Amino acid sequence: MLEIKKTYLTDENRKTVAVQLDIETFEKIEQVLEDYALGKLIEENNTADNLSVNEAKEYYKHLKSGNQS
Secondary structure, three states: OOOOOEEEEEOOOOOEEEEEEOHHHHHHHHHHHHHHHHHHHHHOOOHHHOOOHHHHHHHHHHHHOOOOO
16 A cells, blocks of 8 residues: 655644645655546446447548548
8 A cells, every 4th residue: 555654734723734745645646546547437438439440540541631521
């Protein structure tokens, strides 16, 4: 599990109001969240939208020629 180094920030009443993370930890958390979101997007992919290799080649050929119909 990811070790999260954190510093708690408090107000004048010593009530915790925020958490401060070092940049390395923040970037690791950010990467985990992005990977998770990408994984969910892949899981939700509608396989009916997938193209065969030949269909994809034809589609991209039309894109390159500027003919997107």
